[in-house]
Amino acid sequence: MASLTPLAFAALGLLNEAPMHPYEMFQTMLQRREDQNVKVRPSTLYHQIGRLVDLGYAEALGTAREGNRPERTTYAITDHGRTALEDGLRRMIAEPADEYPEFQLALSHVDNLSAEDAVTALRARAEALRGEREEYDEAATGLQDKRLAARFWLDVSYVRATLTAQIEWLSAAADRIASGDIPWDGPAVPADTPTNSKEPTR
Numbered sequence: 217m218a219s220l221t222p223l224a225f226a227a228l229g230l231l232n233e234a235p236m237h238p239y240e241m242f243q244t245m246l247q248r249r250e251d252q253n254v255k256v257r258p259s260t261l262y263h264q265i266g267r268l269v270d271l272g273y274a275e276a277l278g279t280a281r282e283g284n285r286p287e288r289t290t291y292a293i294t295d296h297g298r299t300a301l302e303d304g305l306r307r308m309i310a311e312p313a314d315e316y317p318e319f320q321l322a323l324s325h326v327d328n329l330s331a332e333d334a335v336t337a338l339r340a341r342a343e344a345l346r347g348e349r350e351e352y353d354e355a356a357t358g359l360q361d362k363r364l365a366a367r368f369w370l371d372v373s374y375v376r377a378t379l380t381a382q383i384e385w386l387s388a389a390a391d392r393i394a395s396g397d398i399p400w401d402g403p404a405v406p407a408d409t410p411t412n413s414k415e416p417t418r
Contacts, residue, residue, distance in 0.1 A: 223260060228301045231297070232301055241261060249352075276291055277291065331393050
C-alpha cells in the first residue's frame with residue numbers, strides 16, 4: 217500500500233462515509249475537531265485528494281455549481297481506497313508507533329533544573345493541559361448537542377482521557393519533588409546500591 221499523509225488518510229476516512237467535495241470535507245474536519253489530529257488547510261487538502269485520485273483510492277464523480285459559488289468536484293472512495301483505509305486503520309490502532317515527543321526528552325534531563333524550577337514547570341504544564349481539557353469538554357458537549365454518533369468522536373474522548381492521566385501524573389510528580397519524596401541532589405546512583413544484582417532492589 218502506498219504511504220499516505222495523515223491528512224490524506226483522514227480525507228479517505230471521510231470519503232468512506234459518503235461522497236464529498238473538498239470544501240465539505242474541510243468543514244466536516246473542523247466541526248469534528250480533526251484539526252487537532254492533523255494539520256488541515258484547504259489548499260493542502262485539495263492536493264492530497266488529487267493524490268488519492270492518482271493512487272486509485274478515490275475518483276471524481278462530477279462537478280457542480282451552487283449559485284454564485286465556484287464549481288466544486290465531488291469525490292468518492294474506490295474499492296481499492298476502502299481496502300487501503302481498512303488495512304491502515306488495523307495497523308495504526310493495533311501497532312504502537314515509534315514516537316519521540318519533546319516532553320519525554322525534557323523529562324529525561326529535568327535534573328538539570330533546580331527542584332523549584334522543575335516543580336514550577338510541571339505545575340504550569342498541568343495547568344495548561346487543564347485548559348486543553350476544558351476545550352475538549354466543550355467540543356464533546358457540542359458534538360453531543362448535534363447528535364453526532366459517538367463512534368465519530370472517539371478521538372475526542374480518548375484525548376480527554378489522556379489529558380486527565382497526564383494532569384494527574386504531573387501534579388503527583390510536582391508534589392513529590394516539592395515534598396522531597398524525590399531527592400533532588402546527591403549522586404545519580406547511591407554508593408550502597410547493588411550494581412551486579414539480577415533482582416531489582418526493594
